[in-house]
Amino acid sequence: MRIGNNVKLGVNIDHIATLRQARRDIDPDPVAAAQVARSAGADMIVTHLRRDRRHIQDDDLMKLAKLKGDLHLEMADTPEMLAIALRAGPASVCVVPESAKEVTTEGGLDLRNGSKSLAKTVAKLKKAGIEVSLFIDPEAGGVRAAKALGADTIELCTTAYCSAGNKAKIQAELERLELAGYLAHEMNLNLHAGHGLDYHNVQAVSRIPHLSALNIGFSIVARSVFVGLKAAVVEMKHLIN
Ligand code: PXP
Numbered sequence: 001m002r003i004g005n006n007v008k009l010g011v012n013i014d015h016i017a018t019l020r021q022a023r024r025d026i027d028p029d030p031v032a033a034a035q036v037a038r039s040a041g042a043d044m045i046v047t048h049l050r051r052d053r054r055h056i057q058d059d060d061l062m063k064l065a066k067l068k069g070d071l072h073l074e075m076a077d078t079p080e081m082l083a084i085a086l087r088a089g090p091a092s093v094c095v096v097p098e099s100a101k102e103v104t105t106e107g108g109l110d111l112r113n114g115s116k117s118l119a120k121t122v123a124k125l126k127k128a129g130i131e132v133s134l135f136i137d138p139e140a141g142g143v144r145a146a147k148a149l150g151a152d153t154i155e156l157c158t159t160a161y162c163s164a165g166n167k168a169k170i171q172a173e174l175e176r177l178e179l180a181g182y183l184a185h186e187m188n189l190n191l192h193a194g195h196g197l198d199y200h201n202v203q204a205v206s207r208i209p210h211l212s213a214l215n216i217g218f219s220i221v222a223r224s225v226f227v228g229l230k231a232a233v234v235e236m237k238h239l240i241n
Helices: 014-021 030-039 058-066 079-088 116-127 140-148 159-163 167-186 202-206 218-227 229-240
Strands: 008-012 044-048 070-075 092-095 131-136 153-157 190-194 211-216
Touching (some): 008 229, 030 058, 044 058, 058 070, 058 079, 070 079, 079 116, 092 116, 116 131, 159 167, 167 190, 202 211, 211 218
Parallel strands (some): 070 092, 092 131, 153 190
């Protein structure tokens, strides 16, 4: 069994743009940040084009899509975002829930009642050669529903694990992630995880069997303020492998 190695790191550069948007200026440039992250060992660049454009802008996305290497786009299931994704042509898309008032993504997609729109979105993205991931909470029902919708990959939401307040709760959340991961593997789904991961809590998640990638943003950008983006990415890569 693989023990915590070969896990790819997707570096989410949205919060570089959050800083730029604080002044509506041109610096710091998320495209330049993507290049630094890549040179430091990021396996994928991750970005979330939100409907309210609070950080990444359409123009950033188009530039990011032209860079060498894989771009992973997070987006809500809306006709606008689907059209943009098809135009940008990232290597992969992760469909996430999005609500206007949230500070950040609050949890996985609710797939309990199925979704005609989501099934169509998945089919259109796949037809364009884009790998499709669905962001879900670590529950068997969500894994099965993601498979039924035609996803290639699931990304397990690690928010509950990251916010668990004591050892017993952390262990219970880790087990939920592992169980969902086993089921995903049995169903031939690629397994990603992310949200809220940092330098203190990432290692246990990186050892989940069958995990192929972690998508991490805020903690890396926050650490980069003190050590620089390159060192922040190198440190995270070191921890997960
Ligand atoms: N995965 C998904 C699906 C997300 O929406 C986000 C936030 O954009 C992340 C991972 C990264 O989360 P964080 O910034 O907390 O590392």
